[in-house]
Amino acid sequence: MSVERTFSIIKPDAVAAGHAGAILAAVEQAGFKVLAMRMTRLTQAQAQGFYAVHREKPFFAGLVKFMTEGPLIVLALERENAIAKWRETMGATNPANAAEGTIRKRFAANVERNCVHGSDAPETAETELRFFFSTSELL
Numbered sequence: 001m002s003v004e005r006t007f008s009i010i011k012p013d014a015v016a017a018g019h020a021g022a023i024l025a026a027v028e029q030a031g032f033k034v035l036a037m038r039m040t041r042l043t044q045a046q047a048q049g050f051y052a053v054h055r056e057k058p059f060f061a062g063l064v065k066f067m068t069e070g071p072l073i074v075l076a077l078e079r080e081n082a083i084a085k086w087r088e089t090m091g092a093t094n095p096a097n098a099a100e101g102t103i104r105k106r107f108a109a110n111v112e113r114n115c116v117h118g119s120d121a122p123e124t125a126e127t128e129l130r131f132f133f134s135t136s137e138l139l
């Protein structure tokens with residue numbers, strides 16, 4: 001496995017609850033290099049665009065509302081096998097199913113408000129990184 005990049009978000013629930021620092025510590029502890037990081041807010045159009053793959057899902061409107069409710073932190077992460085390793089570090093989408101010690105198990109309230117995002121494949125990782133970061137930020 002070669003060195004790979006993935007995209008992550010510390011979602012508005014985690015930022016509001018004061019868990020951003022602990023989540024960043026978990027990022028570093030899991031061996032990721034933070035290539036780029038920014039606190040921002042999503043417009044409704046940005047949230048709809050970012051989650052366009054889910055637009056037909058019953059939870060789409062609620063997800064967009066959640067992701068626009070307050071500041072979030074976007075991250076470009078790098079390590080060997082980063083995409084799979086970050087998903088493992090986050091834990092299952094629904095914290096009720098997440099393994100002990102994972103970020104979602106530790107900090108997530110429910111399947112919607114699950115505190116972190118992670119890309120699911122190399123193509124989506126590159127698309128999502130480019131959604132938020134310019135080429136020069138990712139050097």
Ligand code: IDP
Pocket residue numbers: 054059063092093111112113114116117118120
């Ligand atoms: P992932 O974030 O683990 O990749 P996805 O299935 O891609 O999970 O869903 C994207 C996001 O949509 C989730 O992280 C969560 O915030 C929300 N979500 C997923 N499934 C549900 C659901 O059944 N109810 C409410 N929100 C959901």
Ligand code: MG
Pocket residue numbers: 118120
């Ligand atoms: Mg996903």
